[in-house]
Amino acid sequence: MKNIVTIAGGGSGYTPGIVLTLLKNQANFPIKEIRLYDTDRERNSDMEVIVDYLIKKNQSDITLTVTHDPKTAFTGVNFIFSQIRVGGIQMREIDEKIPLKYGIVGQETCGLGGFSYGMRSMKGFLEMVQHIQEYAPDAWILNYTNPETIISEAVRRKFPEAKIINACDMTISVEELIADSFGYDRTNWISYYYGLNHFGWYQSIYDTAEKRDIMPEIIEKIRTQGFNTEGLDPSWAKAFKLMEHMVDTFPEHLPNNYLEYYLYPNRIVESSNPTYTRANEIMDGRLKKIKETAEKIRSASSIEDIDYSSDSHGQYIVDIAVSILNDQNQRFMLIMPNKGAIPNLRQDAVVEVPCYVNAHGVEPISLRQDIPDFHKGLMEAQVASEKLLVDAFFEGSYQKALQAFTLNQSVPNADVAKKVLDELIEANGEYWVELS
Numbered sequence: 420m421k422n423i424v425t426i427a428g429g430g431s432g433y434t435p436g437i438v439l440t441l442l443k444n445q446a447n448f449p450i451k452e453i454r455l456y457d458t459d460r461e462r463n464s465d466m467e468v469i470v471d472y473l474i475k476k477n478q479s480d481i482t483l484t485v486t487h488d489p490k491t492a493f494t495g496v497n498f499i500f501s502q503i504r505v506g507g508i509q510m511r512e513i514d515e516k517i518p519l520k521y522g523i524v525g526q527e528t529c530g531l532g533g534f535s536y537g538m539r540s541m542k543g544f545l546e547m548v549q550h551i552q553e554y555a556p557d558a559w560i561l562n563y564t565n566p567e568t569i570i571s572e573a574v575r576r577k578f579p580e581a582k583i584i585n586a587c588d589m590t591i592s593v594e595e596l597i598a599d600s601f602g603y604d605r606t607n608w609i610s611y612y613y614g615l616n617h618f619g620w621y622q623s624i625y626d627t628a629e630k631r632d633i634m635p636e637i638i639e640k641i642r643t644q645g646f647n648t649e650g651l652d653p654s655w656a657k658a659f660k661l662m663e664h665m666v667d668t669f670p671e672h673l674p675n676n677y678l679e680y681y682l683y684p685n686r687i688v689e690s691s692n693p694t695y696t697r698a699n700e701i702m703d704g705r706l707k708k709i710k711e712t713a714e715k716i717r718s719a720s721s722i723e724d725i726d727y728s729s730d731s732h733g734q735y736i737v738d739i740a741v742s743i744l745n746d747q748n749q750r751f752m753l754i755m756p757n758k759g760a761i762p763n764l765r766q767d768a769v770v771e772v773p774c775y776v777n778a779h780g781v782e783p784i785s786l787r788q789d790i791p792d793f794h795k796g797l798m799e800a801q802v803a804s805e806k807l808l809v810d811a812f813f814e815g816s817y818q819k820a821l822q823a824f825t826l827n828q829s830v831p832n833a834d835v836a837k838k839v840l841d842e843l844i845e846a847n848g849e850y851w852v853e854l855s
């Protein structure tokens with residue numbers, strides 16, 4: 420059977436990498452149609468030009484459909500890969516800049532920028548899931564849309580039966596960086612990782628060739644040699660530099676780089692430019708590249724190769740689909756209700772842990788051991804603040820939102836929490852539910 424895949428947020432700069440990965444994986448994941456669904460017609464139309472070019476260049480007979488209509492997007496599909504960004508890059512810029520004005524972390528998925536995005540994202544994402552329930556109730560939603568823990572919690576409350584798998588590419592990026600920096604083969608690894616999304620640690624990394632846990636050795640190498648960040652985007656190189664410091668200071672378990680926003684908000688704020696943030700870098704980089712590539716294809720009768728390739732971000736989501744289709748029980752780091760996976764953390768937390776994926780869905784793997792107090796304490800505050808935010812969304816409660824903002828560990832006091840909340844309510848307007 421050939422599948423139909425809809426890429427929701429089709430205009431995203433991740434689409435070419437995902438399409439090229441799909442084209443490369445036709446033996447395991449045969450596809451008859453790719454649909455690009457996006458509320459922004461101009462962005463979808465630019466991506467149509469690029470994807471059409473990639474399909475033809477690969478001499479594939481896959482049909483391409485481009486739409487802003489949910490019924491056309493979802494009717495009859497088998498998989499929806501979601502990468503929508505509700506509010507777009509313009510609202511990401513606001514999420515990053517308003518907190519920075521008050522001297523606190525301004526970031527896409529962490530701190531109060533992440534909460535601002537979370538409130539918008541829940542609204543837009545749940546509307547999309549409603550459409551999917553109507554037009555394709557049996558389809559699998561493989562979700563990359565952020566902030567993942569908040570999205571996962573909201574979908575679980577509103578659509579408990581939805582067939583959704585929430586995934587983040589950060590752990591594979593970290594593992595690739597480690598393997599490249601120190602000469603490991605990560606395909607031999609069985610990783611045990613626990614946390615919330617963008618808020619977790621490795622507990623162990625078992626190397627099946629060496630037949631031992633190599634995490635202590637990796638930690639030592641990070642402390643003494645540092646990562647090889649040559650060729651990385653400077654912002655990512657900077658993040659991994661701070662990760663080295665985190666590992667050196669807290670060497671018990673290997674942290675996700677995103678913990679820098681909670682453990683070192685001081686350093687993050689000091690090194691941020693409040694008038695030119697990551698959103699501005701993306702506007703001047705990834706987004707410009709899409710426009711330029713589409714223009715190049717439109718205006719040329721024959722063109723040189725365009726600068727997109729299949730990548731691990733695309734491969735990860737395609738591998739999840741393949742594991743479902745072929746009932747392979749492959750292992751992935753996924754975002755799921757805890758229910759015992761981390762034994763000493765509240766059972767209703769949404770956590771990121773290794774899981775098996777097969778035709779029936781996701782089976783989380785238990786860590787079997789309690790996590791230490793330091794890591795547990797940090798997680799408990801974060802779980803509570805994220806849950807309060809989701810409560811605020813469903814109840815329309817200003818008080819719950821204020822509690823969520825105050826409890827966020829990037830926030831020094833309730834006065835700042837309130838000022839930032841009030842300014843974000845104003846800036847988000849209709850993107851947020853009304854809070855009273």
Ligand SMILES: NC(=O)c1ccc[n+]([C@@H]2O[C@H](COP(=O)([O-])OP(=O)(O)OC[C@H]3O[C@@H](n4cnc5c(N)ncnc54)[C@H](O)[C@@H]3O)[C@@H](O)[C@H]2O)c1
Nearest residue numbers: 428430431432457458459502503504505563564565587588
């Ligand atoms: N989970 C992960 O590890 C991971 C990795 C990379 C990116 N992401 C997430 O993927 C998303 C896309 O990132 P990006 O930088 O490419 O963003 P982007 O803004 O460049 O692209 C997102 C696209 O979604 C469209 N969109 C917005 N709201 C929509 C809606 N309601 N319905 C349909 N389309 C809609 C926009 O018009 C835009 O074309 C973000 O949520 C980002 O955080 C997640």
Ligand SMILES: O=P(O)(O)OC[C@H]1O[C@H](O[C@H]2[C@H](O)[C@@H](O)[C@@H](O)O[C@@H]2CO)[C@H](O)[C@@H](O)[C@@H]1O
Nearest residue numbers: 527528565587588589590592593697701730732
């Ligand atoms: O600032 P951005 O938009 O470039 O990235 C934000 C996303 O960062 C992570 O994904 C990385 C990934 O880890 C890296 O290897 C490479 O593929 O780029 C990705 C994004 O550019 C993170 O996991 C996502 O959740 C963030 O949205």
Ligand SMILES: [Mn+2]
Nearest residue numbers: 587588589617
């Ligand atoms: Mn992520």
